[in-house]
Amino acid sequence: MLDWARLEWRNGQPFAVDYGDGYFGSSDPRAEVREVFIEANALAARFRQCRRFVLAETGFGSGLNLLLALETWRREAPPGAFLSMLSLEAHPLSPEDLAAIHARLGLDGVDAQRLRSQYPPPVAGLHRIEFPEARAALTLALGDAAPLLSGIQGQVDAWFLDGFAPRNNPALWNTGVFRQVARLSAPGATFGTYTAAGQVRRDLEGVGFEVQRVPGHGRKRERLQGVLHTRPQDAPPAPAIPERVAVVGAGLAGLAAAHALRARGVAVDVFDPAGIAGGASGNPAAVLLPNLHPQDPELNQLALAGMRRTASLVGQLEAATGQAIRLAAGVAFHGISAHGRKRVQRLQKAGPARAGLLFDPAGPGCASAPHLFYPDALALDMRALCEALAAELAPVQREAVQGIQAVPDGPLRLEGVSGGAEYDAVVLAMAAGGDRPLCPEETAIATVDGQMTRVQAPLPDWGGFVATGQGYCIPKADGRAWIGATYRHTDARAAATTAETIAEDDRANLRHLAWVPGLEDASAVTILESWAGTRAVVRDRLPLVGASRMDPDARVLLSLAHGSRGLLYAPLAGEWLADHLLGLIEPLDVHSRARLDPMRAAVQPAGSSAEA
Structure with missing residues (x-):
């Protein structure tokens, strides 16, 4: 987990305490961005001629650079074109400080609102932010630049080399970072930067860039811009773009x-x-739930990325189609089995910071067993999503x-x-x-069959969230719920798929969910319907x-x-x-x-x- 940046306001301008430098190099930040980054990379003309473009920057800060680039993209790019963006930040602003800077700069358009609404938690790694109205996506990489860049794949067309002054921020302005910048650069990639430091110029030339000194912005005498003329040997070949x-x-x-x-x-x-x-994707009710491990950061990073992507996609689709996809918000995972209790206790001991801040240790549950509450987890109608x-x-x-x-x-x-x-x-x-x-x-790949059961039961109101543990229960306000799901190897079920087999799976679902309030007594539960599907899994x-x-x-x-x-x-x-x-x-x-x-x-x- 990363620390939020320490921000102070000095003479009405945001100042980074940890770097001893201001977030902007002039009194007119918008003009600075347009000259130093957008015009230096000739973005308006290049946007007009592209179908897809990749823009990257070192130093996200307030997001002003990319928001103004998005403004240019919206104005210049042809219909159907797509903009992929990458930005790195070692010390992200807190959401409150980000909003304060945006208010100071008058950034309240739809793209700025999208950025703030999807702003990630301070967790190291890659985080995707979508701008569907602009046909663009941002990958915000939080953490130290050199190791992050070494794990990123893609081909960058233009760079904004933006960060605090090189003398105050050597971790960003060094040959290790610039080698990765060159590796990720497409043939003919360009860059613009506010700095004119001699060492920066020499390092960029050393990794294959042709560098120019040009007049600086405002009081700044000079700045640098340039183009990649020699790609490094470890740079991947340009892909054959499928149409x-x-x-x-x-x-x-x-x-x-x-x-x-x-x-x-x-x-x-x-x-x-x-x-x-x-x-199996026709499932009428399924649960979006992270799969976490207290000692597996890669698995947790996958879980965080998956949770953010699915939730963002569902929100976009509901807005675009007017179709309801979400059935419930919030999921409590209860440690019902011995394995489940151990898993919950280990994650509680490790703390939410080790698991992408995905669970709330003080969140509600509906049973006495130890539990984890995931506020951003969802129950979804799979068919509606498809x-x-x-x-x-x-x-x-x-x-x-x-x-x-x-x-x-x-x-x-x-x-x-x-x-x-x-x-x-x-x-x-x-x-x-x-x-x-x-x-x-x-x-x-192996195949397994799973069956869900829709029931009417005397369910108490525990808050509308989904209860999971040994099985799961997705409640509705009228006392109805989807519960499930069984797990049978396909060959075993196919050998004797009868009405009794289906009824036995319904009974198995009720047995597994007997820990849920209102489902303790199977005789008080009415089975309304069943749904089964075949799923594919590997080990x-x-x-x-x-x-x-x-x-x-x-x-x-x-x-x-x-x-x-x-x-x-x-x-x-x-x-x-x-x-x-x-x-x-x-x-x-x-x-x-x-x-x-x-x-x-x-x-x-x-x-x-x-x-x-």
Whole structure:
């Protein structure tokens, strides 16, 4: 957990106590930003000519630089273009101080409001902030610049090198940082900076930039700007940008990927013979809940990123479609089993700072067992979420893809579908248990059946939040609730799927939830309906996200095995896939993303048990 920056106001200007420097270099911050950063990088003209652009800065501060860049983007960029932004900050302003500076600068437009409403907690790592009205996204990286940059992937077109004076902030102005800046830079990347320090100029030239001294802003005599003329040897090659992508699967994983690609200006076709949410994604009620570990910061970083992405996406979709997706807000996880109690107690002992500040130690529960309360966790209507994701996509093509023809240096073609369309990339996000594997990674996947039960019960009003522990209960105000879910290996259930099997799963749900107030006496509960679906899982219960080994050119990507906590990871996976394909700033660092790499599961046997 990071400390908030220490801010003082001196002569009406914000001053950073820890750096002995002001947040702005002149009395006219807006004019300074336009000259030193926006005009130095020729952004207006470049925005007019692009379909996608990546802008990065060292030193987020108040966000003024990026907000003015967004203003320019809105004015100049062509329809359908997408802006990906990256900003680094070691000492973030508190939300209160950020709001105070914005008020001082008159920053209260929709983009500034979006920034403040999505401002992350002071947790080191990458945090995504969405600006849907501007067709833009910001990855705000909190922590020390050099190690953060070393884990970031993407190709930057223009840099704002902004930070406190080099003599006061050497951790930002050094060759270690500049080497990473050069590694991340696309061919011809430019930069602008307020400083004219000789060492900064020499260091930038040393990593491949051609540097110019130009007249400074205001009282500043000189400043620097330049262009990358020599890319370092470890810089990744510029990606072949896909213009048309096929997505196989119209469940949550596939639709999330298609939605992210379309938002970035890519033409997308979605294929699924079962239509929208025809498999487990048709779940009428599911829980968005983080999966935390007191000694696994990478897993916790994934959980925080997944929670933020899904919540942001749900808010955007509800506003855009007018469709209700949220069923309840707030989730209490109770330690009912011995394993559950141990998990809760270990997280309580570690404290919320070790877990992304995702749980509130003083939050409410509905049972006497030790519990964790997640105020930002949600219960969602999965089918409604999928339908909202598909609302702006082309109609799902209800055809079964039988295979993929991958021609070296040529397009990809789908077997078994009409039309003969050619694609630059394919995303496989199929439902569990397909008749014919489309990729070798499917051999690592096991399938399990889960059943939910809708009940009428004498439930007391414990505050409307979701109760989880051994099973979960999503209450409604009228005494009705969805409870669940069972967990059966598919082969065992398929051997004898009868009315009695379904009834037994309903009874199992009630047994597992007997700790919930109002469900103690099964005879007082009326079963209203049941819903069952088949889910795909691998041994470590994390999805398979990344390139398939079936295509050496890495044009076939996977978003599979979301059967455990799909709401937490599938929207994040879709966003990562879109950014990865397009060379934009990715929302996960290389260490967190490695936890989802399909190759990690290649040697793991299918059929191992997963946590219910």
